[in-house]
Amino acid sequence: MxxxxxxxxxxxxxxxxxxxxxxxxxxxxxxxxxxxxxxxxxxxAFPIEPQELDAICTPPDGRSVLVLDGVTDPQNVGAAFRSAVAFGARAVILQDRKSPPLTGVLAKAAAGAIETVPHARVVNLGRAIESLRSHGYVTIALEGEAELELADALEDKRPAVIVVGAEGKGLRPAVADACEKRARIPIAPALESLNVSVAAAIALYEAQRSR
Structure with missing residues (x-):
């Protein structure tokens, strides 16, 4: 302090x-x-410094990793950190330049989670995802229009990298293309999409449960 x-x-x-x-x-x-x-x-308080991707994610140990692509709302990022802790994720990966700092509103929304789960900031999310896949993770892009359901994608017993994008824009094409699988969370037809932090929570819960 x-x-x-x-x-x-x-x-x-x-x-x-x-x-x-x-x-x-x-x-x-x-x-x-x-x-x-x-x-x-x-x-x-002193700022919480990001760590190196390989240092916090390799070798795989069964836990999931959450990747946030273009999620800029501090409350959503904070809520995603909170879900990462709640459902046993190993780390949260953020884009270096377009993600909010871990202070203020974000820290409040995270309710202590930013001090509990490590995070990395990377320049190129696509390359980071490909690196994690090469280390033995199954990499899954969450997309509402995907044909594969998330539960089916998680039948793969490798630990999962769950990749979620910003509300509205969704995942950038290059980030989605870097993932091995594209999957959706089935929801009622009356609703177009879920809040990104809610989607991250459901996906992390499913990943934990499937292990």
Whole structure:
């Protein structure tokens, strides 16, 4: 932690060894974004650094890997991290330049998950997916128009790389083409698509269950 600030009341609840700067509630309000709820305590933390793809994903150990292609909404990315932890994913892979930083709204949506599951940022998602396939993963692109259902794609007993794209745009063609399989989550005809974080959660659950 870089800095801890707290009201006197909040400081009395902190563990031994943490020495906050004591401030009035209004002063803490002014340090935070509008509407932020701090309950008398705020921390400036060091950023969580990405790791190397091979270091966190190889060799395969049975767990799934989640890849987010073009998902820029911090709340969706945070929710996807939360699902990754909930369903035992090994890592989350993001595109380097087009993914939001792991701070603020994203960290709140993740509810602690960004500190629990490692992540990598890569320049070229297609090459990263091909690399993971060469290491022994089955790589699956989630696409609503695919003929193959996800449960059938997961009959392959290799650990899965689940690749999801942004709402509306979906997966970029080059990213989808890098995947070994394309599969869909069957949903009612009345609904066109699922929220990307919901789709990621369902896919990770199915991948865990199929193992």
């Amino acid at each position: 870089e800095r801890v600030v707290a009201t006197r009341n909040a400081a009395s609840r902190l563990p031994d060894g943490i020495e906050p700067q004591i401030l009035e509630p209004d002063a803490i309000d002014g340090m935070l974004p509008p509407g932020a709820v701090h309950q008398g305590l705020a921390v400036r």
